[in-house]
Amino acid sequence: MNFIVSSSLMLQHLQAVSRVISSKNTLPILDNFLFQLKGNELVVTASDLETTLITHIQLDSASEEGEVAIEAKRITSILKEFPEQPLTFNIDKDALTVDIVSENGKFSIMGQNSADFPQLPELKKGSHSVTLSSDVLLVGVSKALFAASNDELRPVMTGINFELSTDNMTFVASDAHKLVRYRRTDVKADETASFILPQKPAGLLKNILPKDNSAVTLKFDQKNAVIEFSSYKLICRLVEGNYPNYEAVIPKDNPNKLTIDRLDFYNSLRRVSVFSNQASNLIKLSLTANQLTVSAQDIDFSISAHERVKCQFEGDDMEIGFKSLFLIEILANLSSADVVMNLSDPTRAGILVPLETESEHEDVLMLLMPMMING
Numbered sequence: 001m002n003f004i005v006s007s008s009l010m011l012q013h014l015q016a017v018s019r020v021i022s023s024k025n026t027l028p029i030l031d032n033f034l035f036q037l038k039g040n041e042l043v044v045t046a047s048d049l050e051t052t053l054i055t056h057i058q059l060d061s062a063s064e065e066g067e068v069a070i071e072a073k074r075i076t077s078i079l080k081e082f083p084e085q086p087l088t089f090n091i092d093k094d095a096l097t098v099d100i101v102s103e104n105g106k107f108s109i110m111g112q113n114s115a116d117f118p119q120l121p122e123l124k125k126g127s128h129s130v131t132l133s134s135d136v137l138l139v140g141v142s143k144a145l146f147a148a149s150n151d152e153l154r155p156v157m158t159g160i161n162f163e164l165s166t167d168n169m170t171f172v173a174s175d176a177h178k179l180v181r182y183r184r185t186d187v188k189a190d191e192t193a194s195f196i197l198p199q200k201p202a203g204l205l206k207n208i209l210p211k212d213n214s215a216v217t218l219k220f221d222q223k224n225a226v227i228e229f230s231s232y233k234l235i236c237r238l239v240e241g242n243y244p245n246y247e248a249v250i251p252k253d254n255p256n257k258l259t260i261d262r263l264d265f266y267n268s269l270r271r272v273s274v275f276s277n278q279a280s281n282l283i284k285l286s287l288t289a290n291q292l293t294v295s296a297q298d299i300d301f302s303i304s305a306h307e308r309v310k311c312q313f314e315g316d317d318m319e320i321g322f323k324s325l326f327l328i329e330i331l332a333n334l335s336s337a338d339v340v341m342n343l344s345d346p347t348r349a350g351i352l353v354p355l356e357t358e359s360e361h362e363d364v365l366m367l368l369m370p371m372m373i374n375g
Contacts, residue, residue: 001037001066001091003059007082007102010057014076016208016232017046017053020200021072029116032069035091036114037062045117046072051201052120053208054233060086066093068111078107120235127221128193130164134216134229136184138209140171141202143182143364146329148199149175156241159196162218164189172246178326179246179367180333186361195220196239201227208232250367251349254342256315258287259355262339265292266331268309272296273324275305282371283324287313287343296324320346321373330366346370 014033025031025048034045042057068091078100088101096111141160149157163170169187173180205227209216216229220238227234269283276283276296286293292311297304320343331339336354343350352366 001064001068001093002089003037003042003062004086004088005042005057005059006084007079007087008084010087011076011079011082013044013055013057013231014072014079017044017055018072018076019204019207020046020048020051020053022048027116027118029069029112029118031072032112032117033072033075034067034069034114034117035111036067037065039065045120047118049118050198051204051234051236053204054235056231066091067114068093068096068098069114069117070098070109070111074109078109121224121237123219123224123226124221127219128164128189128191129217129219130169130187130189131215131217132169132184132187133213134209135211135213136169136187137205137216137218137227138211139362140169140182140184141197141205141209143333144171144173144180145199145202145206146333147173147175147178147180147366148202151175155239156196156243159198159239160202161194161196161243161246163192163194165192166190172243174244174246177323177369178330179249180330181246181250181363181365181367183363183365184361185363186359193220194243195225196241196243197225198236198239201225201234201236204234249349250365251342251344251351254344254351256287256313256318256343258292258311258313258341258343259338260292260309260311260341262331262334262337264309265294265311265339266328268294268307269324269328269331272305272307273328275303276324280371281323281325282321282373283327284319284321284373286317286319287311287315288317289313315343318343318346319373320350321371322350322368323371326368330368334364334366346373 036043040059045054090099098109098111100107144160161172168185171182214230219226272294277298283296292309295306336356338355341352349367349369
């Protein structure tokens with residue numbers, strides 16, 4: 001089993017799939033990459049049992065098909081030290097020896113039996129499928145991921161809920177304090193279906209999805225999802241359970257409307273939040289016709305701050321409190337120059353939407369629950 005490959009191309013692909021490997025694996029074989037030589041293509045697989053990532057590397061030349069497992073940490077460490085050059089891999093499938101031959105030397109390591117590597121799950125008959133551009137999937141996952149919960153007691157809230165219908169595709173994530181709903185009307189499915197993608201595979205997608213419009217095929221059944229694009233294939237176990245009815249918590253009637261420059265608001269919050277109570281992170285927004293006052297105080301340390309920001313406000317004067325950390329996070333994940341904040345009263349959630357969307361097919365909504373203002 002022999003092949004020649006560019007050192008930098010190999011490293012790029014191995015670093016991408018190595019993100020799957022857990023630091024505390026239950027099976028020793030999972031600390032390895034599975035190398036499979038098929039014709040003029042090298043297929044590299046990494047897994048942690050829950051999530052599997054596969055990449056395909058086109059080779060300059062190859063002979064004798066076969067497979068072997070190679071320790072992930074060792075092979076990536078070796079490849080990092082090579083400048084850009086072709087490397088020849090000579091692998092003895094019986095003795096499990098791996099020789100890496102460069103222009104000036106030879107490096108020998110031991111492989112492991114590939115038979116110990118776990119089998120990939122297969123989707124059951126009747127699985128659902130949809131095709132979309134990698135750009136849409138990347139934006140949807142990136143917008144929603146930060147809002148997912150870390151509370152293991154409510155597993156359904158720890159992932160991103162994908163909803164497919166004949167009209168659109170919706171990405172939803174929430175931790176009960178903040179909620180993101182990202183909807184695309186240019187992605188349609190043949191039937192209504194949904195699944196909850198865990199945070200780890202969602203984070204992997206955010207890192208490896210190409211920044212172009214290449215097609216992505218997304219297939220899923222009740223237990224697993226398979227996402228294929230360019231030279232990668234991601235297989236993961238889904239979060240089991242039904243996602244809560246999030247539409248019920250989005251206030252429909254919001255008479256108070258704040259329009260503000262997103263960056264001005266974001267920077268003001270970052271400055272003022274330094275003076276908020278470290279336990280609560282409470283900041284107060286005081287709204288009048290054309291002015292927003294952002295204020296915070298920490299009575300324990302006798303510090304306080306307030307700052308005025310120009311805005312347009314339609315509605316009754318009001319004061320409302322939010323956790324600054326969450327509001328800053330939401331503003332960082334909205335991409336328009338100006339944002340609109342729709343409010344009803346200080347006890348109900350505030351809704352933030354971009355004034356202009358990047359695409360006519362997208363609908364972005366972010367919601368944040370308020371906090372009580374003492375005194």
